[in-house]
Amino acid sequence: MAGAALAQRVPSLSVRTAGTLTVDGQPMSWRTRAALEHVGVPVPVTHRSRQVAAADLDAAALVVAMAPEHVEWVRREHPPAAARTATLRRLCRDLPGAPGATLADRLGALGLGSVVLEPWEEIEDPAGGEADDFVACAKGIVELVDALATELAT
Numbered sequence: 001m002a003g004a005a006l007a008q009r010v011p012s013l014s015v016r017t018a019g020t021l022t023v024d025g026q027p028m029s030w031r032t033r034a035a036l037e038h039v040g041v042p043v044p045v046t047h048r049s050r051q052v053a054a055a056d057l058d059a060a061a062l063v064v065a066m067a068p069e070h071v072e073w074v075r076r077e078h079p080p081a082a083a084r085t086a087t088l089r090r091l092c093r094d095l096p097g098a099p100g101a102t103l104a105d106r107l108g109a110l111g112l113g114s115v116v117l118e119p120w121e122e123i124e125d126p127a128g129g130e131a132d133d134f135v136a137c138a139k140g141i142v143e144l145v146d147a148l149a150t151e152l153a154t
Helices: 003-008 030-038 056-059 066-075 081-083 088-094 103-108 133-152
Strands: 063-065 085-087
Touching: 003 133, 030 081, 030 133, 056 081, 063 066, 063 088, 066 085, 081 085, 081 103, 088 103, 088 133
Parallel strands: 063 085
Antiparallel strands: none
16 A cells, blocks of 8 residues: 555655565455555556565665564564665654755664664554455555655655
């Protein structure tokens, strides 16, 4: 959901999505599709689930996670990317908007490789929930992505 919304909000970004515990090749669930449509985000037609790889993390200027355990996974499995990895909620709250500063400088100021991860950062996965749970999740994610997109534009 976040990847689709960010790609829509900032088309100049190269947005790739992957998970930390996936069954590769699975299509998007009908509830996720319906939720994206409900919030006006184009559904990526070719989306398939895939496990994040070291090459993905090496190439990313920013790794956006939905939950603290995803950040912990990156720290444990690919430490070089830890300083560029944060939850969506933390980025929305903490990403400094210093005029003229590069994204790398702004991320560096956050100390992401060692910041204490907190429960408030979690975006609860609606998996197994009802369609309304997916819509509520999509609305929350789009609101956060809009805030992040604004920060990335500064």
